Amino acid sequence: MAEARVGEADERAMSLPLDELGWVDKDKNDPEYVAKREYFEANNGIPGLEVFAPDQIEDITRVFYRDGFVVVKDALTPDQLEFMRGGVDRVIHQMMAHDKHRVGNRGSHRYSFGGASLTGHLVHEPEWAMLIDLPTITPILISLFGSRDYISRGGGGDFCLPGTVQYQPLHADMSDRRTVTRDDGREFTFGSFHDPRGILTYRDLPCPYICCNFTTVDLNPINGPIRQIPGTQHTRESIPTLAEEPEWMKLSTVCPAPAGSVVIRDIRCWHGGTPNLSDEVRALPNCEYYAPWFREPLRRTLPREMWETLSDHGKKITRYIVADPGEDVVTGVHPTMGITPVRDRPAK
Numbered sequence: 001m002a003e004a005r006v007g008e009a010d011e012r013a014m015s016l017p018l019d020e021l022g023w024v025d026k027d028k029n030d031p032e033y034v035a036k037r038e039y040f041e042a043n044n045g046i047p048g049l050e051v052f053a054p055d056q057i058e059d060i061t062r063v064f065y066r067d068g069f070v071v072v073k074d075a076l077t078p079d080q081l082e083f084m085r086g087g088v089d090r091v092i093h094q095m096m097a098h099d100k101h102r103v104g105n106r107g108s109h110r111y112s113f114g115g116a117s118l119t120g121h122l123v124h125e126p127e128w129a130m131l132i133d134l135p136t137i138t139p140i141l142i143s144l145f146g147s148r149d150y151i152s153r154g155g156g157g158d159f160c161l162p163g164t165v166q167y168q169p170l171h172a173d174m175s176d177r178r179t180v181t182r183d184d185g186r187e188f189t190f191g192s193f194h195d196p197r198g199i200l201t202y203r204d205l206p207c208p209y210i211c212c213n214f215t216t217v218d219l220n221p222i223n224g225p226i227r228q229i230p231g232t233q234h235t236r237e238s239i240p241t242l243a244e245e246p247e248w249m250k251l252s253t254v255c256p257a258p259a260g261s262v263v264i265r266d267i268r269c270w271h272g273g274t275p276n277l278s279d280e281v282r283a284l285p286n287c288e289y290y291a292p293w294f295r296e297p298l299r300r301t302l303p304r305e306m307w308e309t310l311s312d313h314g315k316k317i318t319r320y321i322v323a324d325p326g327e328d329v330v331t332g333v334h335p336t337m338g339i340t341p342v343r344d345r346p347a348k
Ligand SMILES: [Fe+2]
Pocket: 171, 172, 173, 271
């Protein structure tokens, strides 16, 4: 069979219910997946995972700085959760209409929302704009950064469809500044922090960059909960490959956690996606923030008219990503789902 390519139109996608978009070219009753599901039911999840209420700010701050991530329930009200689910449903359908074989942009059946968006973000969508300044989360961010002057860099997130059968390798979402030369000879610079003395790395800094991932379904052992390795936000150890990774790390997943929660992450902490062997889409739309003293190159991805709907605080923290008056933000789905990082490409 010819290798499935991303970018092939799926005429059926728009008419299917969200949770029926997965298990493409795969049989969920395959004995291998049935056995894996049973194994996950029995073993998957961080033992004794603590889930806090939004007003437990001292505990949330302590655990965030201890583990590099923390889970907070009731981050969204029931109405906000329903609204967010509507946005997730709409955008995933738009994306799947371009990817008949679910090739994905983070491995088969696995996707980055931002990676597939022409702007690299989704804050032009009202559901994602809602996440920027939530009454439950803003006081927590102020505590974590020790200041109200933190910065919104936008948001997107990720999802895995039912039938995501592979792990995503552990990784961090940032690095020291580096310049790479692409195949066409063009140079690209990633990251920001660089110590010309060669002494400090981004891992030595206080937390520079926080990602808030919101749960639109209950995270459970079989629906692809994110795996987080506690306490790795400052380590300079090399991140294990899938072949090197011990089993306890593969099972170190954030579950159970109820829908409407948020997983607040120091994005240097080692993490990765896990198989979704269930019958539901596991989406984690997100919002991302820099510490007041940290900055990476930012794109103007927030349309002016969306910015006008934000609170005063929301307007202030998005000042680096709001479009200028009269400036058009070109939005839409990248027909080939954008660029897949090397780590997430299938082995040749
Ligand atoms: Fe990541």
